Amino acid sequence: MNAALNPPAPALDQVDWAGKNYLVVDDFIGVRQLLRESLRSLGARNIDQASSGGEAMALLTRLRYDVVLCDYNLGEGKNGQQVLEEARMRNLLLPSSVFLMVSAEKSVESVMGAAEHQPDAYLVKPITEGVLLTRLNRVWRRKQVFRLIDQAYAEKDYLRAARLCDEQIAAQRVHEIDLLRMKARLMEKSGQPGKARDVYEKLLAQREYQWARAGLAKIRMADGEFEQARQMLQTVIAENRYYIDAYDQLALAYQGMGLHEEAAAILDRAAKLSPNSVPRQRNLGQACLRLGNIALAEKAFRKCIAIGEYSIRKTPDAYLGLARVCGLKNDPKEALQLLLAAQREFGADHEDMPLRAKITEGLVYHESGDYRRARKAGDELEELLRSNAERPDTATCLEMATLLFAVGVKDAPVELLCYIVRNNHDNTLLQDEVQKIFDKARMGEEGQVLVRAARKEAVDLMNQGVLLWKTGKLPDAVAWMRDARKTLPNNVRILFNAVQIMISHMQQRGHDPDLDAEAHGILERIDRLQPGQQRFAQLMEQLGALLPQAAAPQADPPAAEEDGAAAA
Template structure:
């Protein structure tokens, strides 16, 4: 067995250096230099902070900071990289411990090897599950003895060191190197083998290698029917468009463990992909009852209910989302805008307009949110019967559309089209809906939604014709570029795909094919710095539109391999 690898916490890997060897699993409490670590204790009661500080000092700790609130903790986490954080769940006014951990994760304020121990007197299912969703390394129930604290800290620390080099490679997005480190560690570490396979599967998905991820999950399932492994296999099915098969797996996982919350969220997503909004709503409602303190889940529930016309449940979800999101990094305008729509449909225009003023104030400086607020204002007026003000808002939006060639994200385009059609405008919303259809020509669920908008505007047949023409235009554009590529006319294919991207800048199939043609050109004709930069720009645009696409990581890896060694090192 190789000797333990010692690397300073947070130290980056040297580009081009060989992957370090696997970590020895023989370390004990005495092997850790606890005195050199940085500690943060977060609790709103000074007595508890002092008790935890003394327990850490008995371990040998010297560098111990304290925070009495979530805001104070975030300030310290922003400035200092801590090795160990002990954080209470309830912190009084402001952020709670769950929200501190959530923000620290989102903002990458923790080292890969950092240990986070959540401490709480809360024993309720919703509190424990809410904290667990953000994956603390341990959840300790008060009162805590010094022996329990030190035992759990040592156990978690030991485990984190096994994954330290893997996590560092992951943080640098070098997923293949991280996967190689997993393989090396699996060979010597039977204790953590299952968790290493779990990490490897995650890395394979990030690298655009779903088949290798599936093999890792299947290897785990052969040992034991872990729910996360089965869910992982279902997520791969989802990515392949096998929504019904994924649905069945997620339902099976929930049947065996009703507290496996991630399966609910994924099951709801599968139902939405199949256009089954009623089923998605039921699943999200069940999940929200089990773990109600997720901003994203409450927002999703509210949005699905609003589409279904279930105003009572939509209102409840959006109000909960606003309440729990007040101090959360996940706070977004969607809940305010959604609740304003609910108020408009309930004819409570005063509260709806107050919500719109709030969202503009809370998210000041964001032009897209100001645009969404204006659209929502028009919809509120229209749904409450004030057609004159609705038409005025529609006229303002039509002027904006005519003056700005750019188009917002899909959901905003759809809402704008709904308003403009409702107030009697035709040309501009039809153009918007065709734009959405052309840029998403292979998304059947979204095209069905576009058709429903046409249906509601009493343009069913016209709408179907517009959608068919839009799909044909996008398909023809893409196929011509692919045909040139397959015919060996790489330069012509390159120019054609630039033309296609200019016409349809957000069509995922066209963007992916354009990137692939760029790579093929360089593989055959040699590396080109300008073309490489253009390819990277295309891929980053893909990741901006739809983050987490498996093919994105795969193509980024291919691009990285084409960069000459001397340029990569520079």
């Protein structure tokens, strides 16, 4: 191991608390002063204070703090959970930073909500200087072990992070279990689920770690083994009813099995245990809306809007979903107010907001029985499709097709559904959803033919590029895949194979800065479309190895497909 790159963790009595930057966040000045004095007794000099979540975010944006002490309840505005959530998502904390959640709140709801965003420790008031020092020392030492690993993870260099885990395991046996847990997650992200499975199984042979069992279940789901994953996750929940992530994963397993009522029920159980998660309430609302459980959908969407007011995870989905609920309840007036609120709140940050609002407006009118206005919204959408070659995301296309069929339009929704299939030609679950929309429109047999033809078109388009690669016509292969990307800009398999061919081109003909930048741009698009894809980390590392003075491993050839086969 390179000692210069991986310095040993400092002894507890060697931590220089005096030279670090601190942020104390609490809405009561007396508590801030007490915490400030406790830090000063450790020798701290550079201590900033914030009286609200908004003030804390402004300070975190300006300076990288070594230690953050943040109260959970901060009065009006963001709470401590939302401060931590946003700081993590915006990368405002250094890998070595310590975030301590402080609260007098002992309720399961508050503790669970904070714990889901993984503060380094949760301290219950009142806090003595001795407790504070003990926690700081313990957490700081652990953070130094993971500092370089976290940095590599933040840079999405998962394979380097995994190698750093191995190096630290050799030097830091006391943290071996945590390092193995991190390594398993990295193996999954870097496209090596088999190695992740080996780590989890090795750990489970020693002791029944619930997180290892849940990790194995995720790998089973990725392999399509939903029933096995279901059994494993139910075992985890039976042993620890507060393991919230297991509930979310179990809901995904049920959805993969087509058991949507069971998925909604498990999300409802999770939301009762930890109700302050914006994504979970949104997912629960959408699952219930799909099932026609209007009462529970309304409850979930209203909760989502309430807790999301100051959250970085605030989303228009809850507003649009609640508008749909109002339409089903024959209350178009509130529905239209919600749509106006959504456009006011999110219009500046979401380019497709007017389109999504118009789709929801049409659905609301149709579901409340105002077919004339529903048809008018459909005509406006059809005109938008004719005048704009770009298509929105998959979920929006599905909703638009559903509305257009409902108001009597045929050609435009057919084109949308075929577009979805071409861009997701290896996603059988999504193709089943497309087929259900055709069936509902009384186009079942015709839909089957259209789905097969669209899938074949995408496969043929990709295979032609692979053929050019295999026959050594690399410039032609790169150009072909560039055109394929223009035709199917959201087909992740085509995007991946385009990058693979670019890598092969540079391996044989030398590094090309323009091609390198183009390949990185494609990978960034993939990560936005479908984050966490297995090939992402492998191709990122291969691109990194192509930089001058780096030794480049040979790229695996992109695989051709037969109609309906899995992509490379």
